[in-house]
Amino acid sequence: MKTAVPKLLAALLLTALFAAPALAQQKLKFAHVYETSEPYHTWALWAAGEIARRTNNAYTMDVFPASSLGNETQINQSLSLGTVDIIYTGQAFAARTYPPLGIGGAPYMFRDFNHWKKYAESQVLQDLAEEYYKKSGNKPIAFVYYGVRHTTANKPIVKPEDMKGLKLRVPDAPLYIMYPKVVGANATPIAFAEVYLALQNGTVDAQENPLPTILAKKFYEVQSHINLTGHITEMLMVIVSGSLWSRLSVGEREVFESVFHEACAKATLEIAASETRLVDEFAKKYGKTVVKSDRAAFKRAFASFLVGPDVAWDKALYDKVQALK
Numbered sequence: 001m002k003t004a005v006p007k008l009l010a011a012l013l014l015t016a017l018f019a020a021p022a023l024a025q026q027k028l029k030f031a032h033v034y035e036t037s038e039p040y041h042t043w044a045l046w047a048a049g050e051i052a053r054r055t056n057n058a059y060t061m062d063v064f065p066a067s068s069l070g071n072e073t074q075i076n077q078s079l080s081l082g083t084v085d086i087i088y089t090g091q092a093f094a095a096r097t098y099p100p101l102g103i104g105g106a107p108y109m110f111r112d113f114n115h116w117k118k119y120a121e122s123q124v125l126q127d128l129a130e131e132y133y134k135k136s137g138n139k140p141i142a143f144v145y146y147g148v149r150h151t152t153a154n155k156p157i158v159k160p161e162d163m164k165g166l167k168l169r170v171p172d173a174p175l176y177i178m179y180p181k182v183v184g185a186n187a188t189p190i191a192f193a194e195v196y197l198a199l200q201n202g203t204v205d206a207q208e209n210p211l212p213t214i215l216a217k218k219f220y221e222v223q224s225h226i227n228l229t230g231h232i233t234e235m236l237m238v239i240v241s242g243s244l245w246s247r248l249s250v251g252e253r254e255v256f257e258s259v260f261h262e263a264c265a266k267a268t269l270e271i272a273a274s275e276t277r278l279v280d281e282f283a284k285k286y287g288k289t290v291v292k293s294d295r296a297a298f299k300r301a302f303a304s305f306l307v308g309p310d311v312a313w314d315k316a317l318y319d320k321v322q323a324l325k
Contacts, residue, residue: 025057025058025059025060026058026059026060027060027061027062028059028060028061028062028085028086028244029061029062029064029069029083029084029085029086030044030047030048030061030062030063030064030084030085030086030087031064031068031069031070031075031078031084031086031087032044032063032064032065032075032087032088032089033065033066033067033071033072033075033088033192033193034065034066034088034213034216035065035066035216035217036065036066037216038212038213038216039212039266039267039270039271040088040144040236040267041063041065042267043144043263043264043266043267044063044065044088044263045063046263046266047061047259047260047262047263048060048061048062048063050259050262050263051255051256051259054255054259055252055255058252059252061085061086064084066193067191067192067193069084071172071191071192071193072089072090072093072171072172072173072191072192073093073172073173073191075087075089076089076093076094076096079138079239079241080136080137080138080241080242082241082242082243082244084241085240085241085243085244086238086239086240086241086244087238087239088144088236088237088238089236089237089239090105090146090171090173090234090235090236090237091104091105091175091234091235091237092105092171092173092174092175092176093171093173094132094136094140094237094239095173095174095175095312096173096174097132097135097136098128098131098132098135098136099312099313100128100131100312100313100317101128101129101131101132102174102175102312102313103128103311103312103313103317103318103321104119104125104128104235104321105175105176105232105234105235106175106178106232106306106311107178107179107182107231107232107298107302107305107306108231108232108295108298108299108302108303108306109232109233109306109321110233110321112233113145113148113233113272115233115324115325116145116233116235117145118324118325119321119324120143120145120235122324124317124320124321124324125143129237136242137242138239138240138241138242138245139239139240139242139245140237140238140239140240141238141239141240141256141257141260141261142237142238142257142260142261142263142264143235143236143237143238143264144235144236144238144263144264144267144268144271145234145235145267145268145271145272146210146213146234146235146236146271147209147210147211147212147213147233147234147271147272147275148210148211148230148232148233148234148275149208149209149210149229149230149231149232149233149234150208150209150210150211150214150226150227150228150229150230150231151163151168151206151207151208151227151229151231151293152206152207152208152209152214152219152220152223152225152226152227153166153205153206153223153224153225153227154205154206154223154224154225155224155225156225156227156289156291157206157225157227157229157291157293158227158291158293158294159293159294159297159298160182160183160184160297160298160301161183161184163180163183163184163185164183164184164185165184165185165186166180166185166186166205166206167185167186167188167203167204167205167206168180168185168186168187168188168204168205168206168207168208169188169189169190169195169198169199169204169206169207169208170187170188170189170190170207170208171189171192172189172190172191173189176189177189178305178310178311179208179231179232182301182302182305183298183301185206188203188204190203190204192217195207195217195219196217196218196219196221196222199219199222199223200222206223207219207223208229208231208232210234210271210275211226211274211275211278211279211282212271212274212275212278214226214278214282215274215278215281215282220282220286220288223288224288224289225288225289225290225291226282226288226289226290226291227291227293228279228290228291228292228293228295229293229295229298230293230295230298231298238260238264240256306318
């Protein structure tokens, strides 16, 4: 009996030591390229707190904003390498891995915000995200409205022909080059963090982003005209690295999905509300010339392109998206 007790205690201690790593707190990295003032960041911070709370601090998360862990191409690469755990990324960047996913970021794909919202909640998008997961190993778990992209420049842009020859900064992803290519502008891919300086020193003439981003990045300081081209209704994806997703239990996966669905819904409402407010604010508060571009003319220019040979989706997928009501 005297011999058995120490042996039992030793066995229990050994079991505890081997179990300790599984119970240890895991600190995660969430990377994105947006400013700390933007809803994407503030709701990511909220999500970090909620995940810690709902997992009893099994998972804590540091959020790295404003390209502090790299530009968008780099953080997508880091996700696959497992050196970051979660990212926000645009569809066009994810579409490098699974090209049909880019349909949601194509110019003039959506009629309005409600059409985009139906797509964001649709089985069509879920199926595309699942195919991306199968191909990349990284798991999309939520989608957030990024806003309608508009074109800033130092001149008015009313019709497609007003863009001919314009040096337009675009994100460094093939899908974004569609917009300038079709209207005769010169696409100039530049990392997001470098856009302000490129506009200031004349490396490019113009850029395109949603109004909240134009405000947050202060692009209006180096551009005189806010042209409401409304060419892309954009969203960001919340993607979890395959290495993290594979470690999560079923219950933990449900926590991550639930938290980010809620965070993205709140950020979407904030972005949509700020878009409405900013049209007047840019004119009245910041003294910018706000131009109502002829969106119908732009749509006509893109109509054949969206079902043409240069896109990464077929007409059947295009028709599914257009049928959403």
